[in-house]
Amino acid sequence: MRSRAMPKPSWNLDYMMWVFTRLSGLSLILLIVIGISAGLLMGARSQMDLGTLMRWTFFPNSNHVLDSEIPDLYLWANGFWQIMQILVVFFAATHGFNGLRVVIEDYSLSGFWQIFLRFLILLLWIFSIMVGIYVILGS
Amino acid sequence: MQVTLKIFRYNPEDNRKKHFDTFTVEAEPTDRILDLLERIKGTEDGTLGFRRACAHGVCGSDAIRINGVNRLACKVLVQDLKSRKVTIEPILGLPIEKDLIVDMEPFFDHYRSVMPYFVNDDPPPSKERLQSPEERERFDDTTKCILCAACSTSCPSFWVNDKYVGPAAIVNAHRFIFDSRDQAAAERLEILNEQFGVFRCHTIFNCTDACPRDIQVTQAIGEVKKAIIDRNLE
Numbered sequence: 001m002r003s004r005a006m007p008k009p010s011w012n013l014d015y016m017m018w019v020f021t022r023l024s025g026l027s028l029i030l031l032i033v034i035g036i037s038a039g040l041l042m043g044a045r046s047q048m049d050l051g052t053l054m055r056w057t058f059f060p061n062s063n064h065v066l067d068s069e070i071p072d073l074y075l076w077a078n079g080f081w082q083i084m085q086i087l088v089v090f091f092a093a094t095h096g097f098n099g100l101r102v103v104i105e106d107y108s109l110s111g112f113w114q115i116f117l118r119f120l121i122l123l124l125w126i127f128s129i130m131v132g133i134y135v136i137l138g139s
Numbered sequence: 140m141q142v143t144l145k146i147f148r149y150n151p152e153d154n155r156k157k158h159f160d161t162f163t164v165e166a167e168p169t170d171r172i173l174d175l176l177e178r179i180k181g182t183e184d185g186t187l188g189f190r191r192a193c194a195h196g197v198c199g200s201d202a203i204r205i206n207g208v209n210r211l212a213c214k215v216l217v218q219d220l221k222s223r224k225v226t227i228e229p230i231l232g233l234p235i236e237k238d239l240i241v242d243m244e245p246f247f248d249h250y251r252s253v254m255p256y257f258v259n260d261d262p263p264p265s266k267e268r269l270q271s272p273e274e275r276e277r278f279d280d281t282t283k284c285i286l287c288a289a290c291s292t293s294c295p296s297f298w299v300n301d302k303y304v305g306p307a308a309i310v311n312a313h314r315f316i317f318d319s320r321d322q323a324a325a326e327r328l329e330i331l332n333e334q335f336g337v338f339r340c341h342t343i344f345n346c347t348d349a350c351p352r353d354i355q356v357t358q359a360i361g362e363v364k365k366a367i368i369d370r371n372l373e
Contacts, residue, residue: 006325007325007326007329009329009332009367009370009371009373010329010332011371012332012333012334013334014334014336014338014339015332015338015367015368015371018338018364019368102341106295106296106299106300106339107299107300110302
């Protein structure tokens with residue numbers, strides 16, 4: 001693939017979010033694998049039921065294992081798992097709200113409504129991430 | 140055997156709304172849908188409007204919706220259909236001019252926007268611009284496009300957004316982007332990297348199913364996406 005006067009590559013929103021969607025999907029799978037593997041290593045196999053383990057796997061918050069037979073929450077409630085939760089919230093919320101943006105832009109006319117809906121989604125995205133982080137740090 | 144065709148009708152010059160007319164015709168299992176349309180036009184209703192030219196799957200004039208899927212009328216046989224009741228409609232996403240005839244101009248506007256022609260500013264060699272069989276193979280699949288619009292008009296993103304270039308335009312860009320003799324790949328990739336370019340494709344695969352030439356349309360679109368990413372990472 002040769003080229004004559006080479007235009008500079010452009011980094012527009014649709015391109016970046018398309019790449020982000022792939023990376024965030026893979027990242028969420030990786031976070032889930034880490035959550036379930038670490039949970040099993042920390043004693044989930046004998047100290048909690050499957051439903052509790054699944055809640056932990058998809059969102060590794062220590063409140064999810066309070067009702068189990070885990071004797072000590074030391075391993076389950078620390079800064080590492082808070083970072084993991086924040087990453088889950090960030091990737092899931094951004095992935096999801098970007099999906100909503102794509103659907104809206106596919107189906108809404110250009111002009112005012114597209115700008116308005118984009119702005120609304122931006123606000124909802126920021127709000128949901130802030131609420132998520134507030135809950136994670138406060139729990 | 141008898142086949143019943145329910146055909147979409149619209150004539151901008153009369154006052155009737157868009158509707159369906161039903162015709163029952165005698166048919167052989169090896170008759171094509173195009174044969175039945177011509178039989179109706181010749182013997183039952185001469186006002187029926189549809190496009191056809193070569194009638195052998197090469198010109199791409201007679202793309203229509205047959206029982207809800209895009210096909211060439213000249214390539215579908217009666218025996219290929221599960222039912223003896225057939226619904227015939229114009230392809231979606233383009234303005235209807237009359238009955239099964241749509242305005243193809245928006246489709247060709249998108250096609251023209253991706254520079255679907257060979258670009259090489261070097262002086263022509265004395266004989267020819269050489270290319271290895273492997274280099275030719277790289278874009279072989281997308282050379283088969285006949286611009287029937289079956290792919291673009293099967294794409295939900297194309298139906299709802301008339302700015303989206305559509306699968307056919309991307310396929311025809313692919314044909315030149317991956318041609319080792321061409322020099323305008325970067326320009327085409329930039330065109331397709333815009334808001335209504337290649338990233339409007341949501342990998343639904345309708346286009347691949349609809350293509351009468353069996354072009355792997357979704358794969359070609361994926362290769363163009365990858366080429367844009369590779370170029371941005373260089």
